[in-house]
Amino acid sequence: MPAVVARMWGQEPRTSHGPRPSLSLQRITEAAIGIADADGLAGVRMSSVAARLDVSPMALYGYVGSKEELLTAMTDAAAPPPPEPGELHWRDYLTAWTRSYREFLLTRPWLLEVSPLTPPTGPRALSWLDRLLVALSRAGLTPGEGVNIATTLSAYAVSTASLAHSLRGGADETGMAGPGDYGVILTRLADPAHYPGLSAALGAGAFGGAQEWVEDADFGFGLGLLLDGIEALITRRAKEER
Amino acid sequence: MPAVVARMWGQEPRTSHGPRPSLSLQRITEAAIGIADADGLAGVRMSSVAARLDVSPMALYGYVGSKEELLTAMTDAAAPPPPEPGELHWRDYLTAWTRSYREFLLTRPWLLEVSPLTPPTGPRALSWLDRLLVALSRAGLTPGEGVNIATTLSAYAVSTASLAHSLRGGADETGMAGPGDYGVILTRLADPAHYPGLSAALGAGAFGGAQEWVEDADFGFGLGLLLDGIEALITRRAKEER
DNA sequence: TCTTACTCCGTATGCCATATAGTGTAGGCC
């Protein structure tokens, strides 16, 4: 377990001898997040983060073992607290959870560039997982099922966020200038003989409008499918109980 | 549209004057993929790719505009042809599709590091999308629904592949040495008071074994949920038709 | 034959993460 993980959990090591630390992992991640929010992930350099904190670049290495670790710490620190299940029906909570997660990712698109698919180890990210597990356990599912569903829902949030961000023309390597370009490009490339399904979809305008509301409708549609599948499982379980 | 996209579609520009090109985007991507397979993504450098082709690093820039573009081209070229729908029932085909896609990603784990969530523009990746759209259209869904489902399934494949790869201890920044570590680390970090759901899941061993067959069972379970949701939609559609 | 477009090369530049070797500071110990 890298030392930075302990620090993410607030366990800054006791210092006995020597000068008191002028920094903390928290201050460092805050600075880095500020830069990422303002200038994108490319703006986050060891030197830029250090400059923002008025220290030398090398000072950061007392707190993180590498830039990689800094990025990991950033992704956790950037997460807001998850929505609370409260008295919500599981379906409403799962909807709220997934939607909030997606919105969070779209607020901080640089997160999408920092492999959002690796298992979380920080307190913020794990509290998201925790709340979901609680809600699913209340709905009668086993922990194993809960973990699996959590993976699925978060993957869905990440992928739709990523798609939305790409289609909005976010800093992207696909070379698309504006929204809607994607469909146009595909139409030019995919000939109907080799790509019948794709061509049909293009003809039907399935890639057409990338307006906000379309994205959102799509998001709800796909999420609905997932929840339907989960619902089937839950009712099955409930019947078994009886 | 970047020039490299046209080249990915086999449209190498006609050359009239001057010496005949000794390279092609295909040869370059093949070399790069060979390196990535052998040494991981970190081994893919403009210089290493060039060396494998016996040219100078700068020669590559006649074919790709940047390393980014090379990576994009690699991800498309690495994809095998998708499974064919044939006469399969949609549910069987979707299963085969998702499973093959996941397996492909696990065969080439470096793909997981090259943002696998951006919209595809290459012929190989789009043929995967196409076949899925065909199958879904046959099952009676609209193109819009098909695109959405395709997104969801591929996200599922990517995320489970990514998880499996992480848990296997693949080149990973979580700092986990071996399989099973993840659960152990979480147990040490998450106290039951603040993480009731997570603690319960840990106690139940939901993160315990990362053996191959467990992963696979989990994969099938989550996929089943998705397919159940899709099935509900398809039967609803079928009834509307009548 | 000469021009010209085009391919590939050698070298130079600049950015960055990070190794190394200090330098000062402040607690603990005598």
Add this chain to the structure above:
DNA sequence: GGCCTACACTATATGGCATACGGAGTAAGA
């Protein structure tokens, strides 16, 4: 109260890497 030692931070150096720039050769067309 003075020394020792651990530790936070700094300055400088190094090396890897993408890529800009300016050639130099090469072969089709005029």
